[in-house]
Amino acid sequence: MITILNLETSALACSVSIGQDGQTLISKASDGEWKHSREITLLIRECLSKSGLSFDDIHAIAISGGPGSYTGLRVGASAAKGICYAKNIKLIAHRFSFFRSNHRKWIYHSTDRCQKR
Numbered sequence: 651m652i653t654i655l656n657l658e659t660s661a662l663a664c665s666v667s668i669g670q671d672g673q674t675l676i677s678k679a680s681d682g683e684w685k686h687s688r689e690i691t692l693l694i695r696e697c698l699s700k701s702g703l704s705f706d707d708i709h710a711i712a713i714s715g716g717p718g719s720y721t722g723l724r725v726g727a728s729a730a731k732g733i734c735y736a737k738n739i740k741l742i743a744h745r746f747s748f749f750r751s752n753h754r755k756w757i758y759h760s761t762d763r764c765q766k767r
Contacts, residue, residue, distance in 0.1 A: 653703065654742070655694065655711045655733075659686050659726030660718020666693040668701050668708075675701045686725040694729070705733065710740035 656667045656677075664686040667677035676697050680689040698704060711730040716723055727743075734741045 652709050653707050655697075655708045657690065657694075657711065657713045657726045657730055659690065659722040660714040660716055661722070662719075664690055664693065664722065664726070666690070666697050668697050668703065675703075684719075684722075686719075686722045690725055690729050694733075705737050708733075708737065708739060710742055712742040712744065715743040 651671050653668065653670045656669060658665045658667075662683040663680045665677060665679035668675045678693045678697055680686070680693065711734055713726045713730045714723065715727075730741055733739070
């Protein structure tokens with residue numbers, strides 16, 4: 651099973667979801683605007699806890715690369731890079747803010763665009 655932690659920080663509210671083999675296991679969003687730096691790690695912890703998973707179960711982290719709030723994007727990228735570095739897992743960056751947990755049906759090209767298989 652492939653499990654991906656998705657971080658969306660390009661919008662007014664930040665959100666976190668976990669996708670596993672084409673299914674969204676859980677997703678949580680902040681309850682207010684511009685609370686990314688305060689809430690991203692809390693949302694990650696809550697998603698992992700409620701799904702019964704740990705960081706050891708995560709195979710990759712997907713983040714939004716924009717467009718969006720520059721500060722919000724930096725918060726998401728920093729959180730993801732820290733986890734990826736500590737756990738030695740892959741980081742996937744997209745140029746759009748919509749994540750699809752059905753990651754096996756999408757391939758990532760060097761142009762940062764996704765195309766359906």
